[in-house]
Amino acid sequence: xxxxxxxxxxxxxxxxxxxxxxxxxxxxxxxxxxxxxxxxxxxxxxxxxxxxxxxxxxxxxxxxxxxxxxxxxxxxxxxxxxxxxxxxxxxxxxxxxxxxxxxxxxxxxxxxxxxxxxxxxxxxxxxxxxxxxxxxxxxxxxxxxxxxxxxxxxxxxxxxxxxxxxxxxxxxxxxxxxxxxxxxxxxxxxxxxxxxxxxxxxxxxxxxxxxxxxxxxxxxxxxxxxxxxxxxxxxxxxxxxxxxxxxxxxxxxxxxxxxxxxxxxxxxxxxxxxxxxxxxxxxxxxxxxxxxxxxxxxxxxxxxxxxxx
Numbered sequence: 223x224x225x226x227x228x229x230x231x232x233x234x235x236x237x238x239x240x241x242x243x244x245x246x247x248x249x250x251x252x253x254x255x256x257x258x259x260x261x262x263x264x265x266x267x268x269x270x271x272x273x274x275x276x277x278x279x280x281x282x283x284x285x286x287x288x289x290x291x292x293x294x295x296x297x298x299x300x301x302x303x304x305x306x307x308x309x310x311x312x313x314x315x316x317x318x319x320x321x322x323x324x325x326x327x328x329x330x331x332x333x334x335x336x337x338x339x340x341x342x343x344x345x346x347x348x349x350x351x352x353x354x355x356x357x358x359x360x361x362x363x364x365x366x367x368x369x370x371x372x373x374x375x376x377x378x379x380x381x382x383x384x385x386x387x388x389x390x391x392x393x394x395x396x397x398x399x400x401x402x403x404x405x406x407x408x409x410x411x412x413x414x415x416x417x418x419x420x421x422x423x424x425x426x427x428x429x430x431x432x433x434x435x436x437x438x439x440x441x442x443x444x445x446x447x448x449x450x451x452x453x454x455x456x457x458x459x460x461x462x463x464x465x466x467x468x469x470x471x472x473x474x475x476x477x478x479x480x481x482x483x484x485x486x487x488x489x490x491x492x493x494x495x496x497x498x499x500x501x502x503x504x505x506x507x508x509x510x511x512x513x514x515x516x517x518x519x520x521x522x523x524x525x526x527x528x529x530x531x
Contacts, residue, residue, distance in 0.1 A: 229388035232317050232407075234310040235395050237301075237489060248305035254497050255298045261504030262287040264518065271524075272517040278356040279345070280514075282338045283507055285365055289334060290500035293327040296320060297398045297496045304397065314388075317399040322380040324398065325423075328474075328495075329372030332430060335467055337364040339437045342460050347444045378422055382415060396489045398496075402477070403488070416481045424479035431471045438464060462506045470499045 238244055265287040274280035300320070304310040312320070344355050379401055389409035396403040401419050405412050441460060473494035508514045 229314060229390055229392050229407075231311050231313045232392045232394045232399070234304055234312065234397055235393055236304055236310055236397050237493075244305045248302060251298060251302050251305065251497065254501060255294065255302060258290065258294045258298070258497070258500045262291045262500065265504050265507065265514075266291075268514065268518045268521050271521045274513065274517050276358075278341045278358075278361050279338065281358075281361055282334055282341060282364075285368075286331065286334050286338070287503065289327055289331040290503050293324065293331060294496065294500045296323045296327060301397045310397075312399065317394075317404075318380060318383060321383060321399045321401070321404070322376050324400070325376035325379055326372050329375040330368045331470075332427070332474075333368035333371050334365070335463075335470065336430060336434065337361075337368065338463055339434050339467070340364070342463060343437050343441055346441050346460070375422060375426070379419070382418060382422075386410065386412075386415065396492075400477075400488075400492070420479065420481060424475070427471065427474045427478055431467070431475060434467050434471070462511065465506050466499070466503060469502055470495050 236244065237247070266284060269275050269280050269284040269287075275284065297320075300312070341356055345352050348355065383401070383404060386405075386408045387410055388404075388407055391407065394403045394407065401423065405415060405419065408415070438460060473491045476491050477488050508518065
């Protein structure tokens with residue numbers, strides 16, 4: 223902790239410097255956060271209280287919704303508070319905690335998306351072996367692996383940031399503590415650190431995105447001999463996941479694949495994976511999913527009848 227020298231707190235510049243715009247977006251982001259809480263809580267309750275929890279796809283979706291809830295709660299409540307505040311400050315310790323927690327949860331979410339892609343690949347390409355390959359034990363192992371990988375990713379970033387000196391200025395050009403805006407405040411040469419952060423975040427995100435794209439290309443290739451009805455059904459099960467992957471990974475690649483010194487719209491683009499993706503998740507996986515809609519109707523009818531009794 224001594225390496226941060228005279229910097230004991232950071233001050234966010236926020237998304238906008240116009241006070242009227244900030245007050246307007248205070249209400250907007252508050253509504254967005256409530257939508258994230260409500261939508262993902264509905265998915266969690268629906269899946270855990272129904273037979274869907276026994277299916278690997280919905281088991282992973284349940285964990286994805288939990289990650290969306292936790293990740294958004296790491297970033298958005300402070301953003302909402304700062305939009306209403308005149309001074310957007312955060313202590314050094316709180317900043318490092320937010321950095322670690324956000325990257326831990328985001329890392330876990332990324333590998334849950336990989337697990338969901340694996341699930342769809344096995345279900346479509348190897349349907350006869352699906353229940354054997356995607357057993358509950360293997361699904362549990364994939365979730366544990368996601369947490370282990372997410373932890374090592376975030377702890378590596380945290381240890382790297384703790385070793386760097388912050389001498390001032392202390393204004394972070396962002397609305398939460400992230401690697402690139404923090405590196406711009408370091409009072410030493412960050413050439414090597416830049417490369418390490420790009421490898422840790424950017425290269426990994428790009429590599430995983432390529433793997434996910436390859437898995438869906440293989441799925442589409444395997445469907446070439448299917449009937450039109452079978453093709454439409456398979457595409458329907460994959461389309462929601464593809465939408466989630468594009469919305470989440472696109473902004474992440476833009477944000478983390480470039481070095482810290484480059485001038486871009488990181489803080490504006492990051493809204494896509496901190497706010498928009500967690501809002502779209504419940505919509506993507508429920509509006510076009512007849513199983514989810516049927517389970518939601520049964521669960522909420524049961525809950526309503528239980529309350530009446």
